[in-house]
Amino acid sequence: MVANRLRRRLDAEQAEIHVVDRDDRHVYQPGLLFVPFGLADVDEIVRPRRRQLHRGITFHENEVDSVDLDRDEVRLDDGAVLSYDALIVATGARLQPEETEGLTDAGWNRRAFTFYTPEGADLLREVLRDFDGGRLVVNLIDMPIKCPVAPLEFAFLADWYLRERGVRGRTELVYATPLDAAFTKPVASEHLAALLVEKDIELVTEFNAGEVDGANGVVASYDGRELAFDLLVTVPLHGGAAFLDRSPGLGDALGFVPTDRRTLQTSARPNVFALGDATDLPTSKAGSVTHFEAEVLVANVLSHLAGAELTPGYDGHANCFIETGFHKALLIDFNYDTEPLPGHFPTVFGLPLLRESRVNHLGKLAFQWLYWHALLPGRALPGVGPEMPRHGKRMPATHA
């Protein structure tokens, strides 16, 4: 979406735009949540990357070998070298199941699964279809993860799906998180914890999974607690793209790119910018974040190329639909300074915030169309700017 936005702002005389990606499969990642429950097919949520790019953008289907910050060069896996005036790192996050002891040993994709990959989501669909009751543990190993609400949504949908299948009575559902509450922020945590109770899902907090024994069905935390499972649905550790480890000065210890939280310029070099899941910013790793960041980032890349001052325009704005089962969903909207609050979005006449409703569920489904037809082409959403709207939210006194 950045390349498309830039192409519209810069003509061919002003700039060449190159996009490098390791494959030609763009996954609509929010759709992965629905695959295990038969509500979406992988075919429907994957499209060729090339087709998402406007004319006048060169696509390289390559792995990045490394970035040389001193020479302003990107080296590709086939030996080609791309030099740049400005570099935008949008390489997302990489799943690292192998970093958790035992997770990828016996039991991986047999008793322990993740729905964060198309393959994993497909396998889970088969397993859930045949699941005949037992202990289902939903767990995220540690933050940061993409779409921090997704494991909660999985638990809510599993409750709904297993009820529909008539096996919920024979199923114990457990949600184990390293956080000290259902979610990261207090007001939303309270709402979400109440939903877990309502749906009879046990909440286990401060559970930092250190070891998984898939063969015997036990996940153990570093502090020695153990949870038995018949089926484990986990969100593996996340790190940055592998080339960051091979590019001195660009990524931090986890492979995320230290980035200015307002301008989206990296601390590596003034001509290197970053957005989306690739950054180390204290906001959600979510598509909405990337969309809001893109507008600010594109303006700042253009300013940089023109030798002008950057604008500290990004406020950490994120919003997410939280699917809760039974054709309902919640919506949350927040930024660096304001936690998710009740009210309506984007104005008092908009979608209800932090409350289950059918409208939000329809919103979540409709979002896929907007994703392919507005977000990726780099268009603004009508009525939704990069800054978080305050109008419509019920602000607690401390936020005034």
Add this chain to the structure above:
Amino acid sequence: MTTTMIADTPVDLDAEGFLTDPSEWNERIAEAIARDNGIDRLTDRHWQVVRFMRERYLANGTAPSIRSLGKESGVPVKELYQLFPRGPAKLAAKIGGIPKPQGCI
């Protein structure tokens, strides 16, 4: 926020017992907070983690997560849990006199 005497020094604490002003901290305060949280004596390994945490916070304005601690402090995650039972990042932050690490969202 309340002002409390720790190791004969007045310090400002938040509701969960984290110092709100890292400049009020000293090593005797660290030892006293550690004792209150079930760590009788701070070993060199404890200090390695506490100092790393504190330096990181003072340099970047945020405290590292458990994973970054495990990768960068020189003390692996398993040992972090032995040194600081329950939440190593939280407890090391408390002993190091810096605010509670923010769970990123």
